[in-house]
Amino acid sequence: MADAAPGHAGAQRELPGLPVTFRPVLTRAVLLAAAVVLFVVLTTVAMLLKGLGPGERASFVLTALLLDAVLLILARPxxxxxxxxxxxxxxxxxxxxxxxxxxxxxxxxxxxxxxxxxxxxxxxxxxxxxxxxxxxxxxxxxxxxxxxxxxxxxxxxxxxxx
Missing domain, CATH: 2.30.29 (PH-domain like)
Known part of the structure; x- marks a missing residue:
């Protein structure tokens, strides 16, 4: 990114009203969508698999929640x-x-x-x-x-x- 001197005419730009939030919107959308899909898929698999006990089903859901926590942390910046x-x-x-x-x-x-x-x-x-x-x-x-x-x-x- 080229530097512009503070007094240079090209550096004069319309400043946004404050407060303003900068965040990677597309990256955040992908991470949040992946978190939802991951939770739904793992929970559905846990409920549809025959022969799983309640503890095993709960471990699927817990795994989904842990993976979602990682994705939410990545979407935080x-x-x-x-x-x-x-x-x-x-x-x-x-x-x-x-x-x-x-x-x-x-x-x-x-x-x-x-x-x-x-x-x-x-x-x-x-x-x-x-x-x-x-x-x-x-x-x-x-x-x-x-x-x-x-x-x-x-x-x-x-x-x-x-």
Missing amino acids: KAVAEESGLTVVNLTRRRRLDWAEIVRVNLRTGDPWVFLDLSDGTSLPVLGIQPGIAKQRAVADARTLRALAEARSAADPGARPA
């Missing part, structure tokens, strides 16, 4: 931009950032998702913006997030740590 900052929800962690903490938003060719360079020198993956299935949408979302971060940080320049 998102990033929520609000006036006060950005909340990044990845597979098992949630992190709240002030806009001033975000130094740069990166989505380079070949990256599996967006990375945020933070003011403390670390990098944070944002799994909610991933170019896997919907590359154009991910690029647009990354540009929007970058524009939001630049606009919000510029609005409060004294808040960004040195």
